Amino acid sequence: MSYSIAPLSELVQALAMLPGIGGKTAQRLAYHILTMPAGKADQLANAITGTRARVRFCAQCGNLTDRDICAICEDPSRDSSIICVVRDARDIMAMERSGLFRGLYHVLGGTLSPMDGIGPDQLRIKELLGRLNGVKEIVLATNPDVEGEATAIYLWRLLEPMQIKVTRIAHGVPVGGDLEYTDDITLQKAMEGRRPMHQA
Numbered sequence: 001m002s003y004s005i006a007p008l009s010e011l012v013q014a015l016a017m018l019p020g021i022g023g024k025t026a027q028r029l030a031y032h033i034l035t036m037p038a039g040k041a042d043q044l045a046n047a048i049t050g051t052r053a054r055v056r057f058c059a060q061c062g063n064l065t066d067r068d069i070c071a072i073c074e075d076p077s078r079d080s081s082i083i084c085v086v087r088d089a090r091d092i093m094a095m096e097r098s099g100l101f102r103g104l105y106h107v108l109g110g111t112l113s114p115m116d117g118i119g120p121d122q123l124r125i126k127e128l129l130g131r132l133n134g135v136k137e138i139v140l141a142t143n144p145d146v147e148g149e150a151t152a153i154y155l156w157r158l159l160e161p162m163q164i165k166v167t168r169i170a171h172g173v174p175v176g177g178d179l180e181y182t183d184d185i186t187l188q189k190a191m192e193g194r195r196p197m198h199q200a
């Protein structure tokens with residue numbers, strides 16, 4: 001016979017769905033939420049539902065924003081002739097932390113992964129091609145893992161005939177590494193050391 005409390009189990013299960021949260025941590029967090037002042041728990045719940053309701057993807061670059069167009073796309077001091085292509089919006093946060101890049105971004109929304117059924121049509125590649133007017137350089141900053149490299153090569157082949165300089169960030173980012181977790185200095189060096197792409 002089970003003595004589990006249904007609403008508490010539901011909360012534990014919901015928390016355990018989050019990345020990096022195992023069963024024990026979920027239980028600990030659920031207990032913490034139950035014993036925190038009611039106002040604080042409401043604040044947490046409202047932050048989750050409020051964020052989901054208000055935050056969306058920038059219509060131009062795919063970054064997270066609470067408006068139609070994100071603050072980076074709208075900033076006239078950014079260099080619109082250079083676009084840095086990244087896998088997802090978290091990579092923009094990492095790049096912005098490093099503070100070196102002053103161009104615009106384009107979020108692909110993933111990387112090519114035939115095994116998972118993710119082909120070019122599942123990524124925001126059409127949207128990228130629609131932004132090339134006046135663009136002099138595309139920096140491919142997908143992760144240096146198998147999917148990230150395959151995606152960079154695919155985009156390079158697509159963009160190269162269009163007379164646009166295509167560069168790839170340097171491998172200061174560890175091979176198989178994740179842009180999001182790369183420290184700022186390494187990320188700066190990777191951006192500074194970016195190189196034109198060549199046929200492999």
Ligand code: ZN
Nearest residue numbers: 058061070073
């Ligand atoms: Zn944007």
